[in-house]
Amino acid sequence: MLSKSISSLAKRVSSGLTPLRSNPEFWLAGTIPWLKTEQLGEKFIYSTTEKISKIALKKTSIKICRPNTLTIAMYGEGKTRGNVSIIKSEMATNQACCNIELDPELADFEYVYYFLKTQYNELRSLSSGVRKNLNSEDIKNFVIRLPQELKDQRKVAAVLSALDAKIDCNNRINAELEAMAKALYDYWFVQFEFPDANGKPYKSSGGKMVYNDMLGREIPQGWVVGALSDWIAKDKTGDWGKDMAEGNYTLSVDCIRGTDINGLNGKGAVAAPTRFILEKNKGKILAPFDLVIEISGGSPTQSTGRLALMTSESIKRFSRPVICSNFCKAISLKNSPYAFNFAYLWKSAYENKVLFGWEGKTSGIKNLLFEAFTTKYVVCMPSQHLAQGFFDFVCPIEDMKQKRLKENDELALLRDWLLPLLMNGQVTVA
Incomplete structure (x- = not known):
């Protein structure tokens, strides 16, 4: 195993910037994803909750990070500081993110991501100052242990990535199941298009609606x-x-x-x-x-x-x-x-x-x-018959979701057990 500083493995190590909030041209009609540390922790970051404008990119020193850049939270309350993620689309970040673009001929970005996951406490111990923040210089000097050959780094990362990919697949299936349940809830109980006695959508098929003073709107008769x-x-x-x-x-x-x-x-x-x-x-x-x-x-x-x-x-x-x-x-x-x-x-x-x-x-x-x-x-409150129909539809969906989440718990335990063993060379991949 080699021991190398992050700066010796990277093409660029930098932090981001927050464009002036008081300047609306930096934020209005923003199209460029802008990442904050509170989003860090998941393996991949594909999108952000805020966006900045092209004018902000032109008039400030903020830089765009390329896909597969690693980003570490240098600031953040609670457990945020020390979290690491991989950026998967072009985006900018705030100044609390330390962004590491690795040299692909020296280090595999997924291997380094998993190594840094084992170093969460060690990274946090570098914090200094009143607010206990990290700084980019300490991160540049942080030592990574890794196999000399890229192919060996990739083999290790592939084992862990397979477990994460299954977890991600389960999460995506669960999101689709939840969307189905939510869509039916909205259709039946917000739009009032639940099945009438003839199996047709209630409201659009002429179902009787009555105005309710307490709610200030119309609801189906009998509710x-x-x-x-x-x-x-x-x-x-x-x-x-x-x-x-x-x-x-x-x-x-x-x-x-x-x-x-x-x-x-x-x-x-x-x-x-x-x-x-x-x-x-x-x-x-x-x-x-x-x-x-x-x-x-x-x-x-x-x-x-x-x-x-x-x-x-x-x-x-x-x-x-x-x-x-x-x-x-x-x-x-x-x-x-x-x-x-x-x-x-x-x-x-x-x-x-x-x-x-x-x-x-x-x-x-x-x-x-x-x-x-x-x-x-x-x-x-709808009729018990209607509530029972919704219950009968959603309950199996919720059971499927929870079974996948239980599987995710088990996969995460396996991944977290393997992670330090693989990183320390106690377990090798043929």
Whole structure:
């Protein structure tokens, strides 16, 4: 194995730039992808949430990064700093990204990406200053261990890439399945084109609509209007228990935190810690079609209220009975066939920033005013027959998604076990 500094393997190491926000010509009608560190962490970056204009490219010193450039987060709160990704289309970055264009005759970009993934803590340890930021000079001098021959680097990368490719394939299939379910929800419950008695789209086939004063719009005749709380049978408060068995704290459980909710929905990892709770609190164990809601946390740009719907397949992703932490709340509905309707209603409110208006603050932590929101937020409820039809369509889709996510968890464990062994030469590829 060779030991080489990043600068000795690279054609260029540079950081990006943020064009002046106060100059609209740099941002209006932007067509050039512009990457921020908060997006880093996934293996490949194909697109960005913001774009800059060609004028910004012309009038500032910002540079375009070529495909297969590695980028490392030099700044960033929490776990962002030290994250690494591979840029897969031409784009610019902000100044918090250190961009590494490797010499393809010296190093395989995927091999170096995987090596840097094993060096996350070592990279973060280079941080300096009040804000504990990385700098590009330290990154240039960072040492990479790699096989001398490019073909050997590529063999190692190919093994790990195969696992990542399967994970990516599963994620893309899940995205298509979710799009199908969301499209049917919108068609039936937003556009009101659910099947009528003759199997035709209700509203466009002349189904009777009535104006509802509480909602300020027309809804299908016979639909019930009320608060979200009318759907809820009971809640299961969270529990943090103990980190080790002691005294009467003997019931071993996996504890879902707010940070695990995205992973349950297929957007990141689930790393629910093992906790020990009182045997008498086993009524807090989650069952299929319970809904877990984050009630404390959030950020200035993210409200509380993230939600995950538990199913038998999502519960199988855990090795122990599952509860939620005391920063979350779990609820059970009066009628489980309404579970997917409730989940889509809630997620719509969350995505449309409604929940920002239902937050209080205690000791600097934002709390969702759960009781106030659920008793005052008014929605319309379809018939149980229609809800059951939607449930029957979506439930198998959700099961398929969760099975793929469980497979992804297992593939990621295998990849992360192999990664240091391959990088250290303890395991070789023939």
